[in-house]
Amino acid sequence: MQMTAEAKSSNQSASKSGASREIFLPPERDRVKDGGKPHLSAKNFSIFYGDFEAVKKIEADILSKYVTAIIGPSGCGKSTFLRAINRMNDLIPSCYTSGSLMFDGEDVYGKYTDEVQLRRKIGMVFQKPNPFPKSIFDNIAYGPRLQGVKEKKVLDEIVEKSLRKAALWDEVKDRLDKNALGLSGGQQQRLCVARTLAVEPEILLLDEPTSALDPKSTAKIEDLIEELRGSYTIAIVTHNMQQASRVSDYTMFFYEGDLVEYAPTKQLFTNPRDQVTEDYITGRFS
Amino acid sequence: MIKSTKKSVVGSSASSGRIKAIDIVNKGLKRRYRKEKRFRLYGMLSILASVAFLAFLLTSIVFNGYSAFLQTYIKLDVPLEAGMIDKQEPGRSDFQGIIKSAIRSYYPEVTERQDKRELYALFSSGAAFQLRDTVLSNPPEEGTTLSLWVLADDDVDMLMKGHMKRDVPEGSRRLNDKQLRWIERLEADKRVEKRFNTTFFSAGDSREPELAGIWGAVKGSIYTMLVTLALSFPIGICAAVYLEEFAPKNLATDFIEVNINNLAAVPSIVFGLLGLAVFLNFFGMPRSTPLVGGIVLMLMTLPTIIIASRAALKAVPPSIREAALGVGSSKLQVVASHVLPLALPGMLTGTIIGMAQALGETAPLLMIGMVAFIVDIPGGFTDPAAVMPVQIYLWADSPERAFVERTSAAIMVLLAFLISMNAVAVVMRKRFERRW
Numbered sequence: 001m002q003m004t005a006e007a008k009s010s011n012q013s014a015s016k017s018g019a020s021r022e023i024f025l026p027p028e029r030d031r032v033k034d035g036g037k038p039h040l041s042a043k044n045f046s047i048f049y050g051d052f053e054a055v056k057k058i059e060a061d062i063l064s065k066y067v068t069a070i071i072g073p074s075g076c077g078k079s080t081f082l083r084a085i086n087r088m089n090d091l092i093p094s095c096y097t098s099g100s101l102m103f104d105g106e107d108v109y110g111k112y113t114d115e116v117q118l119r120r121k122i123g124m125v126f127q128k129p130n131p132f133p134k135s136i137f138d139n140i141a142y143g144p145r146l147q148g149v150k151e152k153k154v155l156d157e158i159v160e161k162s163l164r165k166a167a168l169w170d171e172v173k174d175r176l177d178k179n180a181l182g183l184s185g186g187q188q189q190r191l192c193v194a195r196t197l198a199v200e201p202e203i204l205l206l207d208e209p210t211s212a213l214d215p216k217s218t219a220k221i222e223d224l225i226e227e228l229r230g231s232y233t234i235a236i237v238t239h240n241m242q243q244a245s246r247v248s249d250y251t252m253f254f255y256e257g258d259l260v261e262y263a264p265t266k267q268l269f270t271n272p273r274d275q276v277t278e279d280y281i282t283g284r285f286s
Numbered sequence: 287m288i289k290s291t292k293k294s295v296v297g298s299s300a301s302s303g304r305i306k307a308i309d310i311v312n313k314g315l316k317r318r319y320r321k322e323k324r325f326r327l328y329g330m331l332s333i334l335a336s337v338a339f340l341a342f343l344l345t346s347i348v349f350n351g352y353s354a355f356l357q358t359y360i361k362l363d364v365p366l367e368a369g370m371i372d373k374q375e376p377g378r379s380d381f382q383g384i385i386k387s388a389i390r391s392y393y394p395e396v397t398e399r400q401d402k403r404e405l406y407a408l409f410s411s412g413a414a415f416q417l418r419d420t421v422l423s424n425p426p427e428e429g430t431t432l433s434l435w436v437l438a439d440d441d442v443d444m445l446m447k448g449h450m451k452r453d454v455p456e457g458s459r460r461l462n463d464k465q466l467r468w469i470e471r472l473e474a475d476k477r478v479e480k481r482f483n484t485t486f487f488s489a490g491d492s493r494e495p496e497l498a499g500i501w502g503a504v505k506g507s508i509y510t511m512l513v514t515l516a517l518s519f520p521i522g523i524c525a526a527v528y529l530e531e532f533a534p535k536n537l538a539t540d541f542i543e544v545n546i547n548n549l550a551a552v553p554s555i556v557f558g559l560l561g562l563a564v565f566l567n568f569f570g571m572p573r574s575t576p577l578v579g580g581i582v583l584m585l586m587t588l589p590t591i592i593i594a595s596r597a598a599l600k601a602v603p604p605s606i607r608e609a610a611l612g613v614g615s616s617k618l619q620v621v622a623s624h625v626l627p628l629a630l631p632g633m634l635t636g637t638i639i640g641m642a643q644a645l646g647e648t649a650p651l652l653m654i655g656m657v658a659f660i661v662d663i664p665g666g667f668t669d670p671a672a673v674m675p676v677q678i679y680l681w682a683d684s685p686e687r688a689f690v691e692r693t694s695a696a697i698m699v700l701l702a703f704l705i706s707m708n709a710v711a712v713v714m715r716k717r718f719e720r721r722w
């Protein structure tokens with residue numbers, strides 16, 4: 001209860017500075033070219049499931065071409081927030097939003113926004129692997145095909161490139177025509193990463209992409225994120241503090257629907273402003 | 287689950303040692319196994335009961351009906367004298383008369399008018415048509431003698447199949463002693479034979495059992511089912527997809543949903559009355575036809591198909607939709623290329639259940655005049671036709687003994703039809719499943 005109050009107060013302080021939000025750029029050597037512009041910009045943004053406010057009045061910018069980690073205890077609204085960014089919550093009838101969320105200056109929830117185009121630009125990998133019950137090849141080629149790529153050669157290239165990036169190529173190159181459901185859980189998750197990369201989105205939303213993976217595949221995914229940093233804007237939900245501190249430039253800490261703290265990763269992990277944040281990252285509760 | 291087990295083990299081991307704890311677990315295990323075994327026994331018993339009933343039903347049908355697949359034929363020598371066959375129009379010759387004279391020449395001693403009538407009665411009236419067909423297809427020389435296997439009358443057929451006893455008093459059988467003697471003479475000359483009953487599979491209905499066949503009703507059923515399928519499958523699936531995937535969830539759609547569920551429970555005869563009032567009387571569609579029958583049965587099967595299809599659509603995991611949306615499909619593309627193919631096997635199951643219902647339905651068809659006595663084999667959707675269950679009903683209602691076995695045989699044909707319909711559906715379902 002006390003923590004909630006503290007969380008609220010800190011959130012309020014964040015929203016006060018909302019009008020002229022300062023942008024903390026990482027130290028010179030970690031900066032990426034043309035990065036650091038607000039790619040996604042949430043203003044007073046709330047998400048409801050019926051009467052339940054799952055995410056409360058978020059004030060934050062997600063900066064382009066940097067990696068932003070989203071951490072917080074289970075049920076705090078991380079997935080809800082992530083899914084709201086590419087309007088996946090439209091599928092849930094009871095779910096609605098208030099406030100505004102801008103993507104490249106366009107209102108994500110605007111009346112005239114085409115959610116199909118939006119989702120093409122904002123790719124997402126879900127918490128549970130969800131390959132299509134089709135062949136591995138068709139899984140990856142599905143997105144490019146939707147965009148009109150028909151030539152077999154081009155598709156072959158895209159499939160190989162995407163699978164290589166997702167560190168899956170060597171394991172599946174001999175059975176691209178086999179059903180994707182025959183892959184292991186971790187392989188399926190990497191397949192989903194590859195499928196998302198194949199459509200070359202601008203923003204990559206990853207919801208616990210490594211929770212089902214072994215350390216080796218996890219390392220590969222982290223390498224991938226490292227590689228994509230600077231060309232894609234990435235938001236990654238993770239329960240793994242080490243992972244968050246390894247791969248991300250910025251970290252958002254959610255607690256019971258509030259964005260308690262949002263800061264450069266190093267600062268958040270070494271010198272958290274908020275008591276709740278400190279308790280969480282030091283493992284005093286989870 | 288795991289937590290609670292742990293707790294109980296730890297708790298008991300702390301109080302009374304490790305062995306005790308294992309005993310408790312074992313005791314519980316034994317009870318669980320017993321419970322499981324009992325449950326499995328109940329399941330097996332109920333399956334056994336239903337299989338037994340089914341077997342009983344099938345054997346009684348087969349036992350009653352298998353003899354209908356055979357038919358008694360009598361070999362008749364037909365001498366073709368000059369002038370018997372019309373030279374200009376052979377089809378208009380007096381074939382009935384030719385047959386009668388052939389019969390008389392085999393039984394020269396029969397002279398009485400009454401006796402002659404009883405003698406002719408041993409042969410089916412279809413014999414004349416057989417002769418006509420033979421003559422027309424292969425015109426014989428004058429003066430030759432045709433040796434023809436002609437249909438026996440149904441009473442002779444019953445006698446040969448043992449359904450009519452010879453050793454009962456004359457008054458309690460349909461053939462008198464004189465007729466029996468005539469038949470015995472045919473038997474002695476090896477002129478009586480049971481052969482495969484092709485008539486049954488190629489003819490329409492008839493007042494004479496030996497001339498009656500199921501083919502007219504089979505064709506009527508095929509046409510009716512085609513109309514039903516062609517209408518109810520696309521309409522049902524479109525309705526289900528719209529309701530499940532696109533319709534807003536509001537009062538109007540709730541109302542529609544309740545009504546669809548209610549429609550599924552409406553007695554089928556009500557649909558027949560509706561068909562009579564709307565399609566026959568208002569739209570003036572032709573009576574007794576597969577077209578109207580199919581439409582009426584479509585009304586009846588639609589709710590079944592819609593409900594089953596919606597269940598199939600609901601069963602498609604939402605993660606598939608999310609995945610497809612996530613790489614930039616439109617809603618329609620998601621439905622067309624992911625949801626529908628996954629739901630199609632379930633939809634086909636619903637359709638086949640609905641079609642099977644429709645195939646066996648009689649009540650609504652009574653209302654639109656599909657119970658008429660129809661001899662001709664329907665050649666299209668707007669020809670008067672009967673359907674198989676109606677044919678079965680009509681035959682079951684007929685007094686002749688020979689129709690009893692035909693009733694059972696018709697039921698067998700209906701079942702075979704049903705099974706092949708289901709087989710087609712299963713094959714199609716398999717094909718769709720394999721594409722994934």
Ligand SMILES: Nc1ncnc2c1ncn2[C@@H]1O[C@H](COP(=O)(O)OP(=O)(O)OP(=O)(O)O)[C@@H](O)[C@H]1O
Binds near residue numbers: 049073076
């Ligand atoms: N479809 C839904 N309908 C109603 N409430 C929901 C729905 N999905 C999530 N919630 C609720 O919203 C809150 C946030 O859920 P969310 O899935 O965003 O949590 P999370 O932070 O991703 O947790 P985890 O780390 O376990 O994945 C939870 O309290 C959850 O119960």
Ligand SMILES: [Mg+2]
Binds near residue numbers: 127
């Ligand atoms: Mg989550």
